[in-house]
Amino acid sequence: MNIPFIDLKKQYNSIKNEVDEAIVRCLDNSSFVGGQPVRQFEDEFAQFLGVGHCVGCANGTDAIELALQSMGIGANDEVIVPALSWISTSGAVSSTGAVPVFVDIHPEYYTIDVEKIEEKITSRTKAIMPVHLYGLPANMDDILLLAKRFDLKVIEDCAQAHGAEYRARKVGTLGDIATFSFYPGKNLGAFGDAGAVVTNNRELAERIRMLANHGQLKKHDHLIEGRNSRLDSVQAAILSVKLKYLNKWNEQRVNNAEIYMKGLKSSNVITPVVPDESKHVFHVLSIQVNNRNSIMKILKNKGIEVSSHYPIALPFLKPYENIGFTSDNFPVAYEFTQKQMSLPMYPELSENEIGYVCDTIEKEIQ
Ligand SMILES: *Cc1c(COP(=O)(O)O)cnc(C)c1O
Numbered sequence: 084m085n086i087p088f089i090d091l092k093k094q095y096n097s098i099k100n101e102v103d104e105a106i107v108r109c110l111d112n113s114s115f116v117g118g119q120p121v122r123q124f125e126d127e128f129a130q131f132l133g134v135g136h137c138v139g140c141a142n143g144t145d146a147i148e149l150a151l152q153s154m155g156i157g158a159n160d161e162v163i164v165p166a167l168s169w170i171s172t173s174g175a176v177s178s179t180g181a182v183p184v185f186v187d188i189h190p191e192y193y194t195i196d197v198e199k200i201e202e203k204i205t206s207r208t209k210a211i212m213p214v215h216l217y218g219l220p221a222n223m224d225d226i227l228l229l230a231k232r233f234d235l236k237v238i239e240d241c242a243q244a245h246g247a248e249y250r251a252r253k254v255g256t257l258g259d260i261a262t263f264s265f266y267p268g269k270n271l272g273a274f275g276d277a278g279a280v281v282t283n284n285r286e287l288a289e290r291i292r293m294l295a296n297h298g299q300l301k302k303h304d305h306l307i308e309g310r311n312s313r314l315d316s317v318q319a320a321i322l323s324v325k326l327k328y329l330n331k332w333n334e335q336r337v338n339n340a341e342i343y344m345k346g347l348k349s350s351n352v353i354t355p356v357v358p359d360e361s362k363h364v365f366h367v368l369s370i371q372v373n374n375r376n377s378i379m380k381i382l383k384n385k386g387i388e389v390s391s392h393y394p395i396a397l398p399f400l401k402p403y404e405n406i407g408f409t410s411d412n413f414p415v416a417y418e419f420t421q422k423q424m425s426l427p428m429y430p431e432l433s434e435n436e437i438g439y440v441c442d443t444i445e446k447e448i449q
Pocket of ligand 1: 142143145168169171214240242263264265266276277
């Protein structure tokens with residue numbers, strides 16, 4: 084059996100007519116950047132989340148950079164980020180001139196370990212940026228309390244968690260501001276690059292709109308320099324079509340995760356744990372196994388495409404090499420990345436396919 088890590092074609096085929104019509108409508112209207120399709124998607128996504136404002140932008144990395152800049156975060160500032168994420172989380176902080184300050188991850192949930200944040204707070208710290216990693220909300224209650232105590236902003240990186248919930252509220256509505264990526268493989272993905280920033284703060288939303296469009300709200304009225312990080316109309320139109328299916332697709336992901344967790348019974352496999360207060364949307368189905376590299380090879384040979392998120396924790400990547408972190412600085416993230424493996428996960432995956440993946444792993448692990 085051949086099981087790809089992700090199959091975007093299956094999803095496209097299931098909504099092909101609607102998507103094709105939306106694209107043709109943009110072409111017929113010469114609607115390419117901004118305009119009605121972008122405004123419509125921004126409204127629909129804000130409504131879906133239950134947040135006041137949504138501003139589309141070019142991608143999820145820009146979204147983080149714009150969010151930080153809108154709050155005046157830049158040179159001489161520090162932003163607290165988890166040691167485990169996609170590099171955009173720390174890279175976008177550096178792009179603003181600020182310094183990303185890494186905090187180890189929680190051993191059970193893999194999101195930022197709130198217990199270890201306070202020791203990293205200095206007089207330069209301006210914000211905490213939790214990542215809802217793999218689709219599981221970070222421990223927002225404790226993060227918000229800490230932020231309040233130290234007068235810090237909270238930016239949620241929601242790139243892997245469209246539709247995830249924390250105490251029955253959608254992620255993206257919990258902090259001061261939140262960022263989304265609509266990269267094709269995300270739970271809500273465009274057919275190219277796209278992103279958004281959401282907030283309940285009208286002033287921040289307006290500043291992001293300016294920053295992302297050459298400092299103008301009206302044509303030729305440049306209030307600041309800003310830059311170009313706009314959302315394409317075609318991508319927005321596709322996202323509006325796909326947003327209608329997001330809840331259904333997330334439910335299918337949750338269902339698939341349950342099948343995986345039942346199928347991986349061996350004590351040598353660590354499967355995801357979901358706390359009571361959270362709704363996980365399983366962007367990634369992440370497990371831990373002892374002999375990860377050899378198991379990955381075996382699975383590949385059996386037609387099962389697996390991946391790792393991530394093989395190296397952020398502090399140990401080349402850009403941060405000069406700081407000289409050792410595994411003792413981030414023991415949980417370090418240990419985790421030696422064992423972590425991501426299994427095929429997408430809504431259209433069948434029970435049979437998941438069964439084959441589980442059986443193969445169980446056989447190889449004994
Ligand atoms: C994908 C991702 C991003 C960046 O999104 P792009 O649209 O690829 O720029 C940021 N943070 C996390 C956690 C991501 O997974």
